[in-house]
Amino acid sequence: MQRIKLDVFKTFFQKNLTGNEIDFLIALSHIQNPQGKAYGVHYREMMKSVKMSVQAFYDCKNSLEEKGMIEVKKGKDDYDITFCGNDFSMYTEEDYKAGGVKYLSTNHPIFSDRNWKKLKPKQKLLAMDLLNINLAGKFRAHKIGRKKFFQKYADHMEGGKRVKGILEISVRTLQNYLQMLKLYFQIKLEDGMYHIYLRRPFAKRTTAFEKQEEIERTVHTMCRRTGIKEVDPKETRDICNVISLYQKEYLSSGMDLTNIFSEMLEILNVNVVAKRRWKKRLKASLFHKIFREKLGMVTA
DNA sequence: ATCAAGACTATCTGGCGTTC
DNA sequence: GAACGCCAGATAGTCTTGAT
Numbered sequence: 001m002q003r004i005k006l007d008v009f010k011t012f013f014q015k016n017l018t019g020n021e022i023d024f025l026i027a028l029s030h031i032q033n034p035q036g037k038a039y040g041v042h043y044r045e046m047m048k049s050v051k052m053s054v055q056a057f058y059d060c061k062n063s064l065e066e067k068g069m070i071e072v073k074k075g076k077d078d079y080d081i082t083f084c085g086n087d088f089s090m091y092t093e094e095d096y097k098a099g100g101v102k103y104l105s106t107n108h109p110i111f112s113d114r115n116w117k118k119l120k121p122k123q124k125l126l127a128m129d130l131l132n133i134n135l136a137g138k139f140r141a142h143k144i145g146r147k148k149f150f151q152k153y154a155d156h157m158e159g160g161k162r163v164k165g166i167l168e169i170s171v172r173t174l175q176n177y178l179q180m181l182k183l184y185f186q187i188k189l190e191d192g193m194y195h196i197y198l199r200r201p202f203a204k205r206t207t208a209f210e211k212q213e214e215i216e217r218t219v220h221t222m223c224r225r226t227g228i229k230e231v232d233p234k235e236t237r238d239i240c241n242v243i244s245l246y247q248k249e250y251l252s253s254g255m256d257l258t259n260i261f262s263e264m265l266e267i268l269n270v271n272v273v274a275k276r277r278w279k280k281r282l283k284a285s286l287f288h289k290i291f292r293e294k295l296g297m298v299t300a
Numbered sequence: 301a302t303c304a305a306g307a308c309t310a311t312c313t314g315g316c317g318t319t320c
Numbered sequence: 321g322a323a324c325g326c327c328a329g330a331t332a333g334t335c336t337t338g339a340t
Contacts, residue, residue, distance in 0.1 A: 175324070
């Protein structure tokens, strides 16, 4: 589920997010399940994907929780993190077709661009807002009056009072931002109207989101938590397929997969008395059986 | 693995001035 | 008139170091 709900994104503007915090949330959206939950988030993993320091990981995790953007539950050397309000599980195919699901895709090339990380926090928000407008407008140029553009994003004076724009920055700063926006957008000023549209390499929709990848992450997390070191690729794939097949039931049941993995290991090692001698590995057929039982499906 | 303190670095603003 | 380069000082963000 590489996406952020539009109304969740809108709250970004009021939370005074730092650059790292924004990237943390984007990275979280990459690994969340349809309910907006990311299981087994490890600090090293985030350090790598967000390119942040150890301390930055903890700072972000704590500050985002304080700001009410995420909910954190401690796991085994890792965390289960819920992206608050970013739940997509209630939508059906029809909802998507009818255009009733408003979201910003985080699977867009702009987020993997090498310059992205260098952008300032509010530049990121501005780029994301314009990206959303351009995607919604099917890549047609976004036309907006110069004055209106500045009033929307930057503060301005009105009758001696300072009126805030959504970015709460000065006009001068917004002018500076226009330079960086040129990385991703073509910006032309014609008759007092800005014409803003995505540059060629970025004028594309996302690639299909990787449901499989997210499930595979879950399996690896469960392996880490149950101490399985020997991760057979074929068994992993088969287990992923089973989870994918029953994903709807699994998500609504709210069950903890760790228990199924533990049970799988117990059965595999039923003849081994000493726990430390257990052979810890994956066995898809056994997983399948336990999984179905727990979901209340009777094996035929 | 986690976190706190302090060091270091980046950012924003608003003024002045130049260019188109 | 709009855009923007440069500058200094205040403020905020991030990283390094080091302890537990």
